[in-house]
Amino acid sequence: GYPALGRRSRKRKKYSDNLILRRRSK
Structure with a gap:
């Protein structure tokens, strides 16, 4: 996934x- 995005918005x-x-599935 995107670690940068997850780190910025943990929620x-x-x-x-x-x-x-x-x-990704599609």
């Missing part, structure tokens, strides 16, 4: 991971 880490995982 949005789950959301960011979900979006990245969905895009």
Whole structure:
């Protein structure tokens, strides 16, 4: 995933991971 994004928004880490995982799956 994006460590920079997760580190900046720890609360949005789950959301960011979900979006990245969905895009990678597709």
